[in-house]
Amino acid sequence: EPEVTQTPSHQVTQMGQEVILRCVPISNHLYFYWYRQILGQKVEFLVSFYNNEISEKSEIFDDQFSVERPDGSNFTLKIRSTKLEDSAMYFCARSTQGDRGYGYTFGSGTRLTVV
Amino acid sequence: SQQGEEDPQALSIQEGENATMNCSYKTSINNLQWYRQNSGRGLVHLILIRSNEREKHSGRLRVTLDTSKKSSSLLITASRAADTASYFCAIAGTYKYIFGTGTRLKVLA
Numbered sequence: 001e002p003e004v005t006q007t008p009s010h011q012v013t014q015m016g017q018e019v020i021l022r023c024v025p026i027s028n029h030l031y032f033y034w035y036r037q038i039l040g041q042k043v044e045f046l047v048s049f050y051n052n053e054i055s056e057k058s059e060i061f062d063d064q065f066s067v068e069r070p071d072g073s074n075f076t077l078k079i080r081s082t083k084l085e086d087s088a089m090y091f092c093a094r095s096t097q098g099d100r101g102y103g104y105t106f107g108s109g110t111r112l113t114v115v
Numbered sequence: 116s117q118q119g120e121e122d123p124q125a126l127s128i129q130e131g132e133n134a135t136m137n138c139s140y141k142t143s144i145n146n147l148q149w150y151r152q153n154s155g156r157g158l159v160h161l162i163l164i165r166s167n168e169r170e171k172h173s174g175r176l177r178v179t180l181d182t183s184k185k186s187s188s189l190l191i192t193a194s195r196a197a198d199t200a201s202y203f204c205a206i207a208g209t210y211k212y213i214f215g216t217g218t219r220l221k222v223l224a
Contacts, residue, residue: 043214
């Protein structure tokens, strides 16, 4: 059983629509992250989340993005009004110790296609 | 920039040969990780090496770290066709890891 489950595995949406990507880590995880990877390009950091607050976010993570952990379990990334350039693989990751030496466990990703 | 830069960008070898990939970075680090990604798939954590370590092994994988040169290498010995993938180094930041651009490894059977 994967330690981090992402749903859906693939989502197609119309430009301008809102999408919510979900991540279900094991309950004792403290640190959560979202990364994205545009096809054929590098893995880019979006946001880190600790103790129900954003710890750090990148320039990519603008006002159209938001994250929350609404029920203490699911960790979601919302894109309010999708653009064509939001098409990418989105990866959720978790860690029990932040960056202090234990690495991440990544989910298998959600492929978002904006048409 | 804290980003790691891998080289080569692409590497093609015969099955059974060793593959070496390098990662260079610019700032001081706490630790560095290597990940593997099969085409269109997720990221699989391979090895984490801390700044006070010089070498780590895991099966056919060997990772070295030279903090004086700000570089790391990943060696895959006795490569197999199934090792075909992209390999990324990731540099530990304050609340995140920054990934390098990756090396695309192709192992020919």
